[in-house]
Amino acid sequence: MTPIRVRFAPSPTGVLHLGGARTALFNYLLARHEGGRFLLRIEDTDKERSTDESTRAIIDDLTWLGMSWDEEPVFQSKRIERHRAALDRLVSDRRVYKCYCTPEEREEARKRAEAEKRTYLYDGRCDGLPDRPGAPFVWRFRMPKEGETVVDDLVQGQVVTPNAEIEDLVIARSDGSPLYNFVVVVDDADMGITHVIRGKDHLTNTPKQIQIYRALGLPEPRFGHLPLILGLSKRLRSAGISSYKEQGYLPEAVNNYIARLGWSHGDEEVFTHDDLVAKFRIEDVNRSEGALNLEKMEWLNQQHLQMSPPEKLASLVAPFLSAAGVAVDSAHPRLAPACETRRQKARSLVELATEIRFYFVPDEAIAIASDVAAKHLAGEAKARLLGLAGALEAVGTWETAAVEAATNRFCEAKGLKLKEIAQSARVAFTGSATGPGLFETMIVLGKRSTLARLKRAAGSSAP
Numbered sequence: 001m002t003p004i005r006v007r008f009a010p011s012p013t014g015v016l017h018l019g020g021a022r023t024a025l026f027n028y029l030l031a032r033h034e035g036g037r038f039l040l041r042i043e044d045t046d047k048e049r050s051t052d053e054s055t056r057a058i059i060d061d062l063t064w065l066g067m068s069w070d071e072e073p074v075f076q077s078k079r080i081e082r083h084r085a086a087l088d089r090l091v092s093d094r095r096v097y098k099c100y101c102t103p104e105e106r107e108e109a110r111k112r113a114e115a116e117k118r119t120y121l122y123d124g125r126c127d128g129l130p131d132r133p134g135a136p137f138v139w140r141f142r143m144p145k146e147g148e149t150v151v152d153d154l155v156q157g158q159v160v161t162p163n164a165e166i167e168d169l170v171i172a173r174s175d176g177s178p179l180y181n182f183v184v185v186v187d188d189a190d191m192g193i194t195h196v197i198r199g200k201d202h203l204t205n206t207p208k209q210i211q212i213y214r215a216l217g218l219p220e221p222r223f224g225h226l227p228l229i230l231g232l233s234k235r236l237r238s239a240g241i242s243s244y245k246e247q248g249y250l251p252e253a254v255n256n257y258i259a260r261l262g263w264s265h266g267d268e269e270v271f272t273h274d275d276l277v278a279k280f281r282i283e284d285v286n287r288s289e290g291a292l293n294l295e296k297m298e299w300l301n302q303q304h305l306q307m308s309p310p311e312k313l314a315s316l317v318a319p320f321l322s323a324a325g326v327a328v329d330s331a332h333p334r335l336a337p338a339c340e341t342r343r344q345k346a347r348s349l350v351e352l353a354t355e356i357r358f359y360f361v362p363d364e365a366i367a368i369a370s371d372v373a374a375k376h377l378a379g380e381a382k383a384r385l386l387g388l389a390g391a392l393e394a395v396g397t398w399e400t401a402a403v404e405a406a407t408n409r410f411c412e413a414k415g416l417k418l419k420e421i422a423q424s425a426r427v428a429f430t431g432s433a434t435g436p437g438l439f440e441t442m443i444v445l446g447k448r449s450t451l452a453r454l455k456r457a458a459g460s461s462a463p
């Protein structure tokens with residue numbers, strides 16, 4: 001069997017959104033699962049709309065998602081010679097003809113069809129006309145008029161289109177520049193693509209492309225058209241993958257989420273990269289449309305944050321801490337332990353950064369809001385914090401067991417329950433009444449900061 005070769009073929013006219021990323025992912029997973037090759041082709045022939053910036057952003061986003069391609073990316077704009085040669089072949093084989101209809105004439109015919117409630121199909125009126133030297137024309141591909149074209153789709157099943165419903169397609173503009181349905185065939189064939197996996201919005205193009213394969217005598221690939229994604233609003237379409245990165249999503253979580261938009265494996269929800277590679281089969285992609293649910297994406301992000309080793313989280317969260325105003329080197333010895341105290345809770349790296357920020361601000365910068373102080377630092381609370389600081393001062397090696405024992409001894413001596421002191425101590429450490437467990441907080445803070453924050457809260461101007 002020939003090894004599988006698939007491609008992702010974005011047009012660099014905008015960002016890579018969730019839908020495009022899913023198409024890329026399914027191609028990538030199919031290649032990895034089958035031990036085949038995943039290729040990238042930048043479809044940049046539309047000079048007016050394509051930008052280098054978009055190409056770069058797409059490449060960055062795919063790289064961030066971890067979808068590595070196996071050969072040098074192909075730029076469609078560099079393949080004009082190949083497209084011309086294929087067109088020449090169709091011309092000499094008389095598979096195409098010159099169409100002299102003006103855009104106005106076509107528009108008029110379209111309007112007429114609309115008024116008569118018919119689907120507009122070009123009627124082939126220029127086929128067989130004598131040459132009109134000097135007159136502008138486009139090349140039309142002559143479709144068969146009888147029979148039907150069958151797409152044996154890996155996702156959609158058999159899709160049959162009567163050939164009478166496929167119009168003679170314009171495959172090259174008057175300046176000779178070839179158009180999508182034609183170049184895609186030439187490129188896919190040259191790249192040896194065996195499986196074309198793309199969005200269902202392309203399904204109506206496929207019978208046309210199949211006829212072009214046949215006219216050029218090229219082997220046809222298999223096709224698989226992915227269900228549309230519901231709820232991919234204009235706003236979400238303009239939100240590139242990089243915006244999820246900025247919001248603190250892990251690439252694993254984004255991949256997990258988009259994989260489940262149309263694909264399932266039993267009732268499993270959480271998949272690592274390797275799980276996806278091991279379990280993905282194009283046959284398991286559903287025909288039914290997947291609906292976007294960003295809450296689920298957030299939940300998956302939380303699952304993947306929980307599965308990530310603290311050292312990895314440390315390096316991922318460092319830039320978010322900087323953005324939150326505290327510059328912490330990713331190798332900071334307290335960063336991984338700090339992540340460890342909070343990673344069960346955080347739903348994003350932004351949240352994680354917000355929640356562990358307090359560890360890294362200077363002790364004197366812990367701000368305690370007056371209502372928090374009124375609630376947690378009133379009455380006996382301050383004196384207790386000072387007492388606790390005294391008890392902890394005696395701890396030699398700053399380890400959980402020793403810190404816990406010293407705190408418990410202090411509580412016993414004062415006839416207090418731990419919880420009677422825990423909240424006010426937490427306020428002293430973090431500035432807020434919520435936060436990680438008391439002892440783990442103290443360990444990560446270290447002795448000096450623990451004592452400094454307790455003393456500072458004890459002496460703070462609470463009511």
Ligand code: GLU
Pocket residue numbers: 009010011043184197198202
């Ligand atoms: N450039 C096309 C698109 O972005 C690719 C279509 C295809 O995969 O054939 O929709």
